[in-house]
Amino acid sequence: MSADNAITSGQYIAHHLEHLTLNLKTFAIGDTSGGFWTLNLDTLLVSIIIGILVMTTLRIAAKRMTEIPGKLQNVAEILIGYVDNTVHEIFHHKNTFIPALALTIFVWVFAMNAMDLLPVDLLPRVLGHFGVPYFKSVPTADPNATFALSISVFLLIIFFNIRVKKLGFLKEMLTFPFGPYLFPINFIFRVIEECVKPISLALRLFGNMFAGELIFILIAILSWKIQWAPGAIWSIFHILIITLQAFLFMMLTIIYLGMAHESH
Amino acid sequence: MEITSVIGQVQAYSVLAAGLLISFAALGTAIGFGLLGGKFLEGVARQPELGPMLMVRMFIVAGLVDAFAAISIVMGLLLFFAENSFLRNALLAAKTSAGA
Numbered sequence: 001m002s003a004d005n006a007i008t009s010g011q012y013i014a015h016h017l018e019h020l021t022l023n024l025k026t027f028a029i030g031d032t033s034g035g036f037w038t039l040n041l042d043t044l045l046v047s048i049i050i051g052i053l054v055m056t057t058l059r060i061a062a063k064r065m066t067e068i069p070g071k072l073q074n075v076a077e078i079l080i081g082y083v084d085n086t087v088h089e090i091f092h093h094k095n096t097f098i099p100a101l102a103l104t105i106f107v108w109v110f111a112m113n114a115m116d117l118l119p120v121d122l123l124p125r126v127l128g129h130f131g132v133p134y135f136k137s138v139p140t141a142d143p144n145a146t147f148a149l150s151i152s153v154f155l156l157i158i159f160f161n162i163r164v165k166k167l168g169f170l171k172e173m174l175t176f177p178f179g180p181y182l183f184p185i186n187f188i189f190r191v192i193e194e195c196v197k198p199i200s201l202a203l204r205l206f207g208n209m210f211a212g213e214l215i216f217i218l219i220a221i222l223s224w225k226i227q228w229a230p231g232a233i234w235s236i237f238h239i240l241i242i243t244l245q246a247f248l249f250m251m252l253t254i255i256y257l258g259m260a261h262e263s264h
Numbered sequence: 265m266e267i268t269s270v271i272g273q274v275q276a277y278s279v280l281a282a283g284l285l286i287s288f289a290a291l292g293t294a295i296g297f298g299l300l301g302g303k304f305l306e307g308v309a310r311q312p313e314l315g316p317m318l319m320v321r322m323f324i325v326a327g328l329v330d331a332f333a334a335i336s337i338v339m340g341l342l343l344f345f346a347e348n349s350f351l352r353n354a355l356l357a358a359k360t361s362a363g364a
Contacts, residue, residue, distance in 0.1 A: 013346035204328070207335035214338050218345055244327040251324060 009221045016120065016217050018134040019043065019142065030133050040136075040144055047139035050111045058107070079107065086251070091258040098257055101156070106250040109149070112139045113209060113242035117235060120216045140245075141209040143202065150202035153253050157197065160260040168263060197256055201249065208245050212238050267358045274354050278343050285340030289333035296329040 007015070020042040023034035032038060061076035069077060083106055087099045115138045123137040139145045161169045173190045174183040212234075219231045304322045308315045 009345065010347035013342075017346070203335065204331035207331050207338070211334035211338040214341060218341060221345070244323060245331075248324060248327045 012221060013214075013217055015134070016124070016136070017214075019136055020132060020134045040142055042135050042137070043139045043142040043145050046115065046137060047108075047112055047145055050115070050139070051108055054107050054111050079103070083250070087254055090251075090254050091261070093258075093261045095261075098254060101257075102250045102254055105149070105253055106246050109140065109205070109249050110243065110246035112145070113246055115139065116141070116209060116212050116216070116238060116242060120213070120220050136213075138209055138213050140205055141213045143206045146202040146206040146209075147198070149205075149249070150198040153201065153256065154194070154198035157194065157256050157260050160257055164261050165263055172263060197252075201252055205245050205249055208241055212241060270354055270358070271351065274351050275348070278348050278350055282340040282343035285336050285343070289336035289340070293330050293333040297326065300325055300329065 019040040020030065021032050021034075022029055022039040022041050023031040024037040024039060025034050029041070057072070058076055061072045064070075065073060080103060083103045084099055087102050091098055118137060120137075124132075124135040127135050136142065165172065174180065174186055176186060177189070178186050215234055216231070216238075219227050219234060222230070300322060304318055307318050
């Protein structure tokens with residue numbers, strides 16, 4: 001912070017809340033006038049890099065499986081066993097896709113959330129030396145990323161509903177919970193119920209991560225002599241939050257997909 | 265002189281809004297966590313062997329409880345510490361009207 005004394009704390013916060021954007025109409029970096037046609041490059045890059053890193057780590061662990069497990073294999077086995085148990089506690093149908101989906105969501109979201117534990121100024125400052133004006137290093141603190149995840153889950157819910165129940169899905173939409181004579185009300189209820197799922201899923205993750213990041217930024221404004229104390233406390237508390245939110249996202253995905261498999 | 269009173273008004277309302285955002289979010293989660301923890305203790309007192317399982321469930325619900333409160337608290341903190349966007353708009357309007 002010592003080099004930033006020239007700018008006010010308000011400007012410092014505003015600078016940290018700005019994305020590195022790419023305008024798809026003009027292909028100009030840092031141009032936010034594109035409205036809808038704007039890519040948040042930082043979110044995309046960080047999330048894709050993290051995804052590849054996590055995937056290759058687990059792939060290496062799977063490739064080098066040995067009789068006596070090493071450290072990496074132990075961690076991978078604990079993770080997979082835990083996710084597998086959780087899925088089988090909630091989801092009682094035969095399906096190989098959903099445990100894999102749950103593992104992907106848990107590990108990926110956890111790794112993206114864990115970017116929050118890096119010092120807030122580290123990546124923006126380092127990349128600033130290479131001429132990058134803005135950089136937000138936590139992908140899940142961007143509603144676009146969380147909504148991308150939750151809308152994918154929403155599409156899967158619809159897909160499994162139709163695949164499992166076929167025409168029964170339509171019947172269920174029209175006749176549950178009030179019987180066939182009140183079908184418009186049943187239909188509206190069902191549509192609202194389904195649409196609330198992705199919104200609450202995305203906003204929950206986004207809200208927690210955004211709040212965590214902003215509090216780190218607020219701590220970074222404090223004088224350097226005392227910022228270690230609140231920083232340490234909040235970091236330790238945040239380890240709980242990032243794990244919990246990744247776990248919740250996985251858990252709710254399994255519950256929703258389980259509901260899609262159950263008929264009334 | 266008029267612009268100072270307008271700025272004062274915007275700031276006063278922003279402070280009220282920030283206070284409400286932070287306090288009501290805190291109030292809601294406090295009540296929620298109180299109920300949650302109380303019921304958890306009741307459950308464990310009744311069946312101590314279910315403790316670990318109930319603890320996991322409690323944390324899941326805790327994660328559900330504090331999520332939207334976090335958004336609200338952060339909006340309040342943004343109003344307090346970051347640049348006030350309502351004030352910025354008021355100042356911009358003042359500037360354009362002064363320029364015209």
